[in-house]
Amino acid sequence: MRSENYLTDIQVRHAKPGDKLSDGGGLYLLVKSNGTKLWQYRFKLLGRENTHAIGLYHPTTLSLREARRRRNVARDLVREGHNPNRVRQDERRQAAQDEQLKKTNTFRAAYEKWLAATSKGLDSKTIAQRKREIAKHANSLLSRPVNGIARRDIVEILGPVEKSAPEVARNLRQYFMAIFESLIDDGVLASNPCPTRRNIKRAPVRHHSAILGDALIDFMDCLCKDDTSEMKTIVATKLVMLTVCRKTEATSAQWDEIDLEKGEWFVPKARMKGRVAHWIPLSTQAVQLLKEWHRYSDSNSPYVFPNRRTPARPMAGNTLNSIMNRHGLKGKGTPHGLRSGFSTHFNRLGGNEEAIERCLAHEPGDKVRAAYNHWDYAPERRKLLQEWADYLCTAKVTKAS
Numbered sequence: 001m002r003s004e005n006y007l008t009d010i011q012v013r014h015a016k017p018g019d020k021l022s023d024g025g026g027l028y029l030l031v032k033s034n035g036t037k038l039w040q041y042r043f044k045l046l047g048r049e050n051t052h053a054i055g056l057y058h059p060t061t062l063s064l065r066e067a068r069r070r071r072n073v074a075r076d077l078v079r080e081g082h083n084p085n086r087v088r089q090d091e092r093r094q095a096a097q098d099e100q101l102k103k104t105n106t107f108r109a110a111y112e113k114w115l116a117a118t119s120k121g122l123d124s125k126t127i128a129q130r131k132r133e134i135a136k137h138a139n140s141l142l143s144r145p146v147n148g149i150a151r152r153d154i155v156e157i158l159g160p161v162e163k164s165a166p167e168v169a170r171n172l173r174q175y176f177m178a179i180f181e182s183l184i185d186d187g188v189l190a191s192n193p194c195p196t197r198r199n200i201k202r203a204p205v206r207h208h209s210a211i212l213g214d215a216l217i218d219f220m221d222c223l224c225k226d227d228t229s230e231m232k233t234i235v236a237t238k239l240v241m242l243t244v245c246r247k248t249e250a251t252s253a254q255w256d257e258i259d260l261e262k263g264e265w266f267v268p269k270a271r272m273k274g275r276v277a278h279w280i281p282l283s284t285q286a287v288q289l290l291k292e293w294h295r296y297s298d299s300n301s302p303y304v305f306p307n308r309r310t311p312a313r314p315m316a317g318n319t320l321n322s323i324m325n326r327h328g329l330k331g332k333g334t335p336h337g338l339r340s341g342f343s344t345h346f347n348r349l350g351g352n353e354e355a356i357e358r359c360l361a362h363e364p365g366d367k368v369r370a371a372y373n374h375w376d377y378a379p380e381r382r383k384l385l386q387e388w389a390d391y392l393c394t395a396k397v398t399k400a401s
Helices: 009-013 064-079 084-104 107-118 124-137 151-164 166-185 213-225 231-243 247-251 284-296 318-329 335-348 353-359 367-372 378-400
Strands: 020-024 027-031 037-045 048-056 264-267 278-281
Touching: 020 064, 027 064, 037 064, 048 064, 048 084, 064 084, 107 124, 107 166, 124 166, 151 166, 213 231, 213 318, 213 335, 213 378, 231 247, 231 284, 231 318, 231 335, 231 378, 247 318, 278 378, 284 378, 318 335, 335 353, 335 378, 353 378
Parallel strands: none
Antiparallel strands: 020 027, 027 037, 037 048, 264 278
C-alpha cells in the first residue's frame, strides 16, 4: 500500500475552499476560504511537530510534482537533523547580504564613503575636482566589486593620464590609495592594489608668467579704451590689477564686503586660498571704479560681478583670461601674473617686503598671528596700493609726455 503520492493533478486543480488534502509523506494541500491553495510539509524534529510552508500552488511554477520535489529536499534536511524553516531563513539572510554586498562592495560605494569622510573642511573646488577626475578617468571602475579590481586595472587608467596630465595622474593615485586603504581598515580587503608612488612621475612646476612694466601699462590702457568687451569684464579685470587680489576673489566679490566710504575691502576667510581673512585698502582709483560700476550693476544680486545668466551666482573666472587673450596676452600672462608684476615692481624699488607680501595675501607661517593681524602694515599697504594705482593709470600719460 502506498504511503505517499496519493493526489493527482485533477484533484489538486478541483480542490475547494476548506479542503485539506494529504499527498502522504507529510505533504498537504491546504485550501483557504478565499480559494488560495498552499502547499505544506509537516515533520517532526527532536520530538516536536513543525510545519514548513512550501509555497502557493501554481499549475506551472509550483505544481504537484514540484511540491513533492521540494518536500523531498526538506525531508532530507530533517533526516540530517536540520530544521528546513531555519535553513530557509539562513539562505534568505545570506541572499540579502550577498545582494547588499553587491551594492556596497562596489568601487562607487567605497569612493562615495571616502569622499564623504574626507570632504569636511575642504574647499568646494577641491571636492568638485575630485569628483570630476574620478568621473572622467575612473568611471570604468565604479560598478565593479572592489575585491575584483587588480593593480593592472589601475595602471591601465593611470598610464595614459600620466602621459597627458601627470598632476592629474598623481591625484588619482592618491585617491585610489586612500580609498583602498580605508577598505583594508574596514576588513574588506587584505591588500592595496594601487601602484606605489615611485611609478607616478611628478610634473615640473609651472609658475604663472609675470606681466611686467610696459606690458602692464599697455594692458591697462587697452582696457580703458576697450569699447567692445562687456563692461563687467573690464571692471573686474581692472579691480584685479588695482588691488592685486586673486582672480576668484574679485569675480566672487560681494557688495557687503566693500566699504567705499572707508575705502576698504574685507574678503572673508571662506573665500581666501589660505583660509585667512584678507583686508584690502582701496586706492582712490579703485573706489571711483567701483562707485561708477555700482550704478550699472544688478541691484538684486549680492555679487559685484553677477553671472549674466544666473545673477544669484558670480561671473565665471575664465572671462578675465579671455579678455587678456583678446588684448594680445595669450600665452604671455594670466590674471595671476598681474600680481607678480606688482611684486616685481616694488621689490625692485626696495619696498617693504612684509607689506608687499601682505598686499598679495601671503600670510606669515603663523596662521594664528595672521588671523588676528589683518591690519599688519596697514599704512604701508595702503600707500603701496595707491602708488601702484597711480603707476598703472598715469604712467602711460607720463611716458607719452
